[in-house]
Ligand code: FES
């Protein structure tokens with residue numbers, strides 16, 4: 001069996017696109033890689049955990065898990081947004097047990113320790129006479145939080161670069177598109193029997209699969225004019241749109257001059273049409289499975305628009321079903337002895353190339369850190 005180091009080294013990350021191959025099949029099927037990704041990617045990059053609208057008012061909170069760590073994000077009475085590990089300093093129970101809500105104090109359900117919205121320990125019942133116990137040292141452990149557009153991000157790495165630096169040119173690229181005019185409507189999540197990277201690869205193939213797999217969607221995109229732009233840690237795929245009567249449901253719900261598909265490393269996507277946005281968050285769940293969370297936004301979320309919005313979501317689900325089937329097929333193929341790695345289309349697959357190089361860089365430094373820790 002090759003070592004993890006050999007498996008990682010077998011990807012040639014210096015190769016230009018014309019010479020490059022995909023990351024090796026082993027990266028999609030080996031537990032060791034999935035574990036290393038938990039430490040080197042998901043514990044060190046900025047991860048989307050929710051929407052600013054969920055924590056608008058003081059006391060509003062939401063709980064999430066990032067890289068297996070239970071977290072709570074809460075707006076303080078000073079209006080400051082903060083994040084903490086949702087782990088009681090007494091005996092480690094989850095302090096906040098609801099997915100979201102409003103509270104004036106965070107009280108642990110186990111023995112009743114209570115924490116302020118700023119994380120400080122406020123009460124520890126029946127703790128008189130405990131020696132060398134400093135309340136000020138027993139608040140909830142903080143974690144980095146920041147926001148961009150409607151999205152809340154956290155980062156488990158105290159030494160991480162700030163969110164703005166992490167996003168790089170993505171922020172100015174998205175700014176003119178006025179995401180603030182779109183309002184959250186509904187969330188749907190899907191479980192796929194494939195490695196999380198298979199879903200990301202499929203997203204980043206520059207429209208390569210669209211004419212073959214998504215005939216309806218293809219009818220409204222000008223496939224030949226599809227552009228692919230890679231910079232920093234993002235990829236923008238964009239296509240002019242055409243009017244078409246091939247598929248009435250698609251034509252009615254995917255309108256405007258252009259389609260915009262943004263991906264931000266490692267696992268977040270923003271898809272925009274006129275008056276429409278969906279975001280995708282891809283979360284690994286073991287090596288052979290992932291969960292994809294779709295949040296749907298529309299310019300009009302009033303009752304009178306609800307039916308049209310639901311039709312639009314149904315259209316998105318149809319495209320997603322087509323993607324799910326092929327991603328699961330790919331995952332089975334990646335297990336085959338017949339497959340090692342594949343080449344990339346220069347015209348179409350620069351996004352995947354960027355993804356694979358960023359990932360390789362993170363896995364290499366993760367491995368080196370692990371080696372120097374031992
Ligand atoms: S574990 Fe939270 S009060 Fe004991």
Ligand SMILES: [Fe+2]
Nearest residue numbers: 202209214323
């Ligand atoms: Fe697709």
